[in-house]
Amino acid sequence: MTLQLRVYVPPHPLIKHWLAVARDAATPSVLFKSAMKELGRWLTYEAIRDWLPTIETTVQTPLAECPATFINPEVPLVVVPILRAGLGLLEGAQTLLPLASTYHIGLVRNEETLEASCYLNKMPEQFNPQTRVLITDPMLATGGTIMMAMAELTKRGIDPALTRIISVVAAPPALQKLSSAYPGLIVYTAMIDEGLNSQGYIVPGLGDAGDRTFGT
Numbered sequence: 001m002t003l004q005l006r007v008y009v010p011p012h013p014l015i016k017h018w019l020a021v022a023r024d025a026a027t028p029s030v031l032f033k034s035a036m037k038e039l040g041r042w043l044t045y046e047a048i049r050d051w052l053p054t055i056e057t058t059v060q061t062p063l064a065e066c067p068a069t070f071i072n073p074e075v076p077l078v079v080v081p082i083l084r085a086g087l088g089l090l091e092g093a094q095t096l097l098p099l100a101s102t103y104h105i106g107l108v109r110n111e112e113t114l115e116a117s118c119y120l121n122k123m124p125e126q127f128n129p130q131t132r133v134l135i136t137d138p139m140l141a142t143g144g145t146i147m148m149a150m151a152e153l154t155k156r157g158i159d160p161a162l163t164r165i166i167s168v169v170a171a172p173p174a175l176q177k178l179s180s181a182y183p184g185l186i187v188y189t190a191m192i193d194e195g196l197n198s199q200g201y202i203v204p205g206l207g208d209a210g211d212r213t214f215g216t
């Protein structure tokens, strides 16, 4: 069986609503931040349905014993926000994954060359190979940033098949790069946009997600 990158665009009205709020150039930073939090929450809800490890057991209700499914506390769960903009989605993700560990990675694109570089990496040298990873980054544009984050994770033992990415707007160049390098990976995004302009911004996109989240 040949694995392929899977990209889901969940058809949820709350995701569409908060995407529209985030896209609107008139949305002030305080509301943009709320939109990122809500998108983080709903995209995480969609992304973890086949990712959260469970254990089957039984519980005794007041009336009878019955089958029960719990989240398996022994499998490590990790959220990796790509700074800065990924922090906006992290807040929403954490409401659903309160026990997950958070490993920050700070990546920034050079505005001229569009090449990503790393200024912060709080990951351990090696992860448990069973670790489930959820990466948060609202913008997948040229793909340089997400590819660098994936390289840092996989060289530390993370299995791409146990990894999910949530993004708000994804562009074809990033999806093509991920597809060639990590065919088992799954991406959840609010929208796939047409492409990039000459400055590497996604069109129609939503502008600079980091600047709009933090009011800079």
Ligand SMILES: O=P(O)(O)OC[C@H]1O[C@H](OP(=O)(O)OP(=O)(O)O)[C@H](O)[C@@H]1O
Binding pocket: 082, 083, 084, 085, 086, 107, 108, 109, 110, 114, 116, 137, 138, 139, 140, 141, 142, 143, 144, 145, 146, 174, 200, 208, 209, 210, 211
């Ligand atoms: O796919 P790429 O072409 O690499 O671009 C995507 C990256 O660009 C933005 O980060 P930015 O460099 O603006 O940093 P910031 O989040 O601190 O604003 C965005 O948050 C992504 O991480």
Ligand SMILES: O=c1cc[nH]c(=O)[nH]1
Binding pocket: 085, 139, 141, 200, 201, 202, 203, 205, 206, 207, 208, 209, 210
């Ligand atoms: O459109 C884009 C592309 C990269 N990073 C952003 O914040 N926005």
Ligand SMILES: [Mg+2]
Binding pocket: 085, 208, 209, 210, 211
């Ligand atoms: Mg930015």
